[in-house]
Amino acid sequence: MGLRLTSCDNTLSGRGTVIIDTEICKGCELCIEACPPRVLTMSSVVNRLGYQYPELQDGCTGCAACQLFCPDFVFEVFRRPRAPAPNKENQS
């Protein structure tokens, strides 16, 4: 299979995040339309196969719609642990 490149930026905020296996993407853009918060955009550069691939912006909710709707098995979806509510934090 060779090199497996992924794009995952930990500096992004949001309840969820995704790992995008950019090298197997065929650039069909179905995920762009499928994303409910619309936080995926197509890249300006191309992968080794010559296709543009999706990139994640701020605000992912971790709903996994992209993973469900990707024909090329590109996405792996994660949800971040919920930050404790501020008032509860003060009590404990």
Add this chain to the structure above:
Amino acid sequence: MTSTNTELKVIGQQLPDLLLTAHHHMCAGCGEPLALRGCLESISDLGLSQRTIAVAGIGCYTSFSMTTDLDLVQALHGRAPSVATGVKRMLPDSIVYTLQGDGDMVNEGLQEVLHAAARGENITCVLLNNGVFGETGGHMTATTVLGQRTKNSLEGRDATYHGFPILIGDLIAQLEGAAYVARGSVHNAGSVARTAKMFRRAFETQMRGEGFSFVEVLTMCPTGWFIPTIEGPQYMQDTLGEVHIMGELKVDGVIHTTEELHAQNVLKAAEMEKALARGGIDA
């Protein structure tokens, strides 16, 4: 954000457990891998991985026979239900399903699937219906809807010249031997999740030994339809989806009418949209 990668919870894994690699030969925007994911995930969720035998027909999806981690028999064009009948009768403890396209099942081997359903064989047949012969370049099949433009119906399918489409799901639902008949679709994330549940119910029907179970899935074929990949889901909704209505056509011997399915679809679509907006179908 103080969270690190180790605290992240996996919501959706990249590959179904029963697929060896993410690399496949399908075109960009193809709907078949989406249907296949639902099928394979329901097999592994039900714990059937070790005793499932797949029977593949001829079509684009056949290339998955090299990467699917299941025992698999390759059948002749359209003859998968008959091969599956033989496998199931010799190995009654196994779970047998067939994977066929509309050209394979409805054009090439219509009588095989109808007879298997009428006999009430305890197998599951999966139909990936895109209304064209995708593998050979987008020719008209028996399920192509009226008015749909294909390579050999350039002015749109004309009833007086090409005849009427066969609604295979409705046809099989009428047969006594069929225990579970459902028609899924992969035009958006919500419908993919719904289709996965249909696969699950079909395999459960087979596990209980109730008889023939059938899942038809409408899939996009932008290459065969000669449209941009991004327009695939909407185009499918407007053509195939208007005639082949999504829903469970037969459950526990009760046949549901088109009107009932329509009403159900409106309800389910609203539910799914709300769930996705909330942040996840499982949330």
